[in-house]
Amino acid sequence: MNCKEVAELVSQSLDRPLTLRQRLCIRYHLWKCEWCVCYKKQLQHLKECLGQFEQGVCDGSVQPHCALSDQAKARIKKILCERDPSE
Amino acid sequence: MSKSAPVSPVAAEPGAAQEQARTTAGHLEPERWVEEHGDAMFSYAMLHLRDTEVAEELVQDTFVAALANADGYQGRASERSWLISILKHKIIDHIRRVSRRREYWADLEDDAAETSAFRDDGHFSSPVREWIDNPQQALQQKEFYRVFTACLQGLPEKLNTVFTLRELDQLSTEEICKLLDITSTNLWVMLHRARLRLRRCMEARWLDTEPGSGA
Structure with a gap:
């Protein structure tokens, strides 16, 4: 197995259980390939961090990368005020 | 934690929690919602979509749905978590509607x-x-x-x-x-x-x- 095949399987391992044979092939390749070891770590790190992404949006550690326009804000506020049942 | 929210003393009676939810989320402050959470929600939507107008629409629909269901907000999760969870459903529904090809x-x-x-x-x-x-x-x-x-x-x-x-x-x-x-x-x-x-x-x-x- 080469890096290309291993990279594909490493990605799949994040989405489905691999067969024993596939796992052994990966392990053997990783034993002799430092770049694929790094690749695997990077994908795992990415997945772990993204598992907390929504939480980050909620607690503010993920900053908004874009903003609602002033017009959109005004429009939404107007619609909400018209529908506000408490008013 | 949040020092600004006027948290009532311990909700001892049934109904008190509901009342608190009403004051925390349900005391509807749509203007504040939009100011406080609008950009975060819009950004979240824009990570999924390329179309600004659609993203704005989904954020708007989310606020409208939240307003209509303010009673369902239990006050356990943060206000933003609650809004984002509604937004996620809106985004997924939108993707379902448009990607039937x-x-x-x-x-x-x-x-x-x-x-x-x-x-x-x-x-x-x-x-x-x-x-x-x-x-x-x-x-x-x-x-x-x-x-x-x-x-x-x-x-x-x-x-x-x-x-x-x-x-x-x-x-x-x-x-x-x-x-x-x-x-x-x-x-x-x-x-x-x-x-x-x-x-x-x-x-x-x-x-x-x-x-x-x-x-």
Whole structure:
């Protein structure tokens, strides 16, 4: 197995259980390939961090990368005020 | 924790919790909602979609739905978590509505980025380096998300859709296949390509802005 095949399987391992044979092939390749070891770590790190992404949006550690326009804000506020049942 | 919210003393009686929910979320302050959460929600929607108008519409629909269901807000989760969970449903519904074109998803042409990532003999074409030593540090985490967001927007649309559904919305692969009417093999290929591109983009942008390099 080469890096290309291993990279594909490493990605799949994040989405489905691999067969024993596939796992052994990966392990053997990783034993002799430092770049694929790094690749695997990077994908795992990415997945772990993204598992907390929504939480980050909620607690503010993920900053908004874009903003609602002033017009959109005004429009939404107007619609909400018209529908506000408490008013 | 939040010092501004006028938290009532312990909710001892049944109904008191409900009353508190009414005051926390239900005391409807739509103007504040939009100011406090509008940008975060819009950004979240824009990670999934390329169309500003649609994203604005989904945010608006979310606020309207939240307003109509303010009684359902229990006050356990933060206000923003509650709004984001409604927004997620709106986004997924939208994707379900617009992506019923099986042939669009089935067509997986060669990906130039995938081809260039490997040499002819299948080995990585350029070194894959270690990222960071301590991913837990808050600052690095913040920077990580900033770089990730920028890289995500650079993904081709299809890859962006499957990746955000899988990793941001945390849908299972079965759910995504059903939603988009695609095979799991197609999905795996697309997720692999998305990850390959993202890691390359992040490595390029991130390692170049390691602490000490200015910026």
